Amino acid sequence: MAGLPPLELKDIQGDVLVGLSKKTEIFHFFQIKDAKAFKPQLKNLVPHITTADKATGEKEEIKRFRVQRREKVEAGDANTAKAALSIVGVNISFSHLGLVQLIGEAKAKEINDDLFIGGQKKDAKDLHDRGKTDGDKFTPAWDAAFLKDIHGVILITGDSFDSVSQKLNEVKRVFSKDGVSSITDVATLAGDVRPGDQKGHEHFGYKDGISNPRVDVSSLPKALPGQTTIKQGVALLGRPGDDVAFKVGTPVVRPKWALDGSFLAFRKLPQLVPEFDKFLVNNAKTDVVNQSTPNVFDDFPDAPSATDILGARFVGRWKSGAPIRATPLADDLKLATDELRNNKFRFNKNSQEACPFAAHIRKMNPRKDVDQETGLNPHLILRRGIPFGPEVTSQEKVTNSTQHERGLYFVSYQSNLANGFSFLQKAWANNSGFPIGTTIVPGLDPLIGQEDLADPKDVRDMSGYDDDDVTKRLKFDRRWVESKGGEYFFSPSIPTLSEVLTTATPS
Ligand code: HEM
Structure with missing residues (x-):
């Protein structure tokens, strides 16, 4: 598309196009308390962000490490084989309310996505989440944290709870000066890859993370057989394939600052x-x-x-x-x-x-x-979820009833929520008549x-x-997955993080 700068992996947050490598992940939801203090601090966070090219390099490093470890085990070198590889990743995304804090309401609305601007709470009724209706008002039966205003989420991934917790503290220090923080904690949720032979399986026991589309970027690995290659704009705002930006006969309606960002749909989905x-x-x-x-x-x-x-x-x-x-x-x-x-x-x-x-x-x-x-x-959509909660206990097995909360922190990236997560949930999962014509x-x-x-x-x-x-x-006798909340976020490009969100004066 004429006028667009070439797509560069170093400009895009790693979780969007590549996926951050993880055994553990922390989602730190926050409110911006002091936008003026927050902006220069956000600039200081940028060097900590794992970009898509860094995430690609890390995946290769992990592959090499595994091969070497296998060779060491085969050679009987048990001690060296035990050494662990420590890789920690950081990404950041903002809700509409967060963007309003940083660039003002008028500019934030230029992003032109009604579901994002409205927030997930407003979408909950249409998603058929459980809740209470009082006149026109619907309050979803969500965890209290998700009923609050959330301005952003920091994603921290790594090889152990200790390493991600340490990184979270480091990130929190970035947003703090003289003991005063520019952000307030709303909730910190931790997910973990399941142990032993359940590694990579979600809590019902099925292997997850097998099928994701490939985004059409030449520097990304080639498509595997059966894997669909999607246009860049299905994942990234402003690129060809982003329906809103390239609707035939209409002007491009994504603002420049949205280019190479992606919407992140987060859902807390406990499983019975x-x-x-x-x-x-x-x-x-x-x-x-x-x-x-x-x-x-x-x-x-x-x-x-x-x-x-x-x-x-x-x-x-x-x-x-x-x-x-x-x-x-x-x-x-x-x-x-x-x-x-x-x-x-x-x-x-x-x-x-x-x-x-x-x-x-x-x-x-x-x-x-x-x-x-x-x-x-x-x-x-590009799925990047992680399970949370303990393994099923023997008592739960005997009584056939859940006593400890467990499930999936669902994460997906897409350039358009009405085409991606929200569409899949409403038009396909919740629709008895889909696929049509059967x-x-x-x-x-x-x-x-x-x-x-x-x-x-x-x-x-x-x-x-x-x-x-x-x-x-x-x-079915009940729902075995019941949403306890979530939010829609925008995961900005690196240039937008460092140049736009850190400087713009709210209009
Ligand atoms: C607790 C809730 C969920 C569980 C247990 C679950 C489980 C799974 C499993 C086991 C797979 C197969 C593995 C794979 O293809 O990677 C899968 C695939 C998939 N899931 Fe889910 N999922 C959940 C929620 C969701 C939600 C909320 C959405 C979107 C609205 C979604 C969208 C998808 C998609 C797009 C695929 C890939 C299908 C394909 O390409 O063949 N899932 N899920």
């Missing part, structure tokens, strides 16, 4: 794991399996249990990550870990024998159910689909859960 597991056991196909034996087919000792099959049909992948579209009857561990094959599939339009229409990954990325260029690609009504996304609680006709159910008769419907 024992309750989810119990539902799977209760609704697994009892006609073909004795619940006390793990396998459906006695003749095939590796065959999955009926419970595993039902769960896989909810998600669209086995717990290992293998897509059921490619391997519908049994898990395939080799396929699951083979990045050249584990995304190389498309759904069979108007057929849910191999994978239900409502399965989470089909709802969220309906490969071939809709037109790729116009119906799908503008809605692809002979059998698909139902809601079993993991995240939220029915309209004000409409008794809107039930949480799905078809296609039983591969022997995909017309049968299964009603």
Whole structure:
């Protein structure tokens, strides 16, 4: 596009295009107490920010480190092999209210995204979050912190809780002078990659982080088979593919300072794991399996249990990550870990024998159910979430009830919230009729689909859960994922962080 500077990874925050490497992540939500003091301090934060090119280098360093460690283990050098690699990342994003503090309301509104400007609290009712309606006023049943005004979030990632906590203290010192801080803490939330063989799996037990689109930037790794390359502007504001900026016949309506920024949708999503597991056991196909034996087919000792099959049909992948579209009857561990094959599939339009229409990954990325260029690609998001909370205890397993909060801190980046997160939740996950044009009504996304609680006709159910008769419907007894809050943020480019937000006088 004429007039645009070339895209440079050093100008973009690392979590957006590449993803910060993490075992642990802290989300520090804050309010700006003193904007005048905050601005020069923000400039001092910039050298701490992990840019996309730094994040790329760190990922390569981690790969090299792992190879070397494996070699050392093989050579019997156990002590050196134990050495850890410490990498800590920092990114910062602002809500609309935060931008208002820094550049004034008029300038902040130039960003031209109604959902961002309104904030997530205003969007909660349309997302079908639980809450109370009093006249025109809807108050979501969220954690108190998310009902407060939040101006920004600092993301700190790293290899251990100690290293990220230490970095957070360092960052807090950047925003403090003579013992007085320019920011107030709203909440500090910590997420962790799960331990042992559950590493990389979310709390229901399914491997996460397998499918993300590739952004069309030549310096980023090439697309893997089955991985969609999206236009730069689907992720970054102001670049080609950013619908708002490049609507045919309309002038470019993103301000210059928004270029190469991205909207961050944050959601705290607690998961009711024992309750989810119990539902799977209760609704697994009892006609073909004795619940006390793990396998459906006695003749095939590796065959999955009926419970595993039902769960896989909810998600669209086995717990290992293998897509059921490619391997519908049994898990395939080799396929699951083979990045050249584990995304190389498309759904069979108007057929849910191999994978239900409502399965989470089909709802969220309906490969071939809709037109790729116009119906799908503008809605692809970059996901960077992390689990939080402890492992399920034996008591919770026995009682089938959650006693300790756990779930997912969902994070996604997109150039347009009405095309990205908010669209996926409302138009696809919560919409029983999506994908459209099927002979059998698909139902809601079993993991995240939220029915309209004000409409008794809107039930949480799905078809296609039983591969022997995909017309049968299964009603879910509750929501197993219930939002406890979140916010929409803007993750500015490095030049905007250092040149615009630090200097502009509110208008
Ligand atoms: C606690 C809540 C959630 C859980 C447990 C969950 C779990 C999963 C799992 C296991 C996968 C498959 C792994 C992968 O493809 O990377 C996945 C994929 C995905 N999820 Fe979620 N998810 C949750 C919330 C959400 C939300 C809120 C959205 C967006 C509104 C979302 C969008 C996606 C997308 C876009 C994919 C990739 C689909 C594909 O490209 O094939 N998820 N999720």
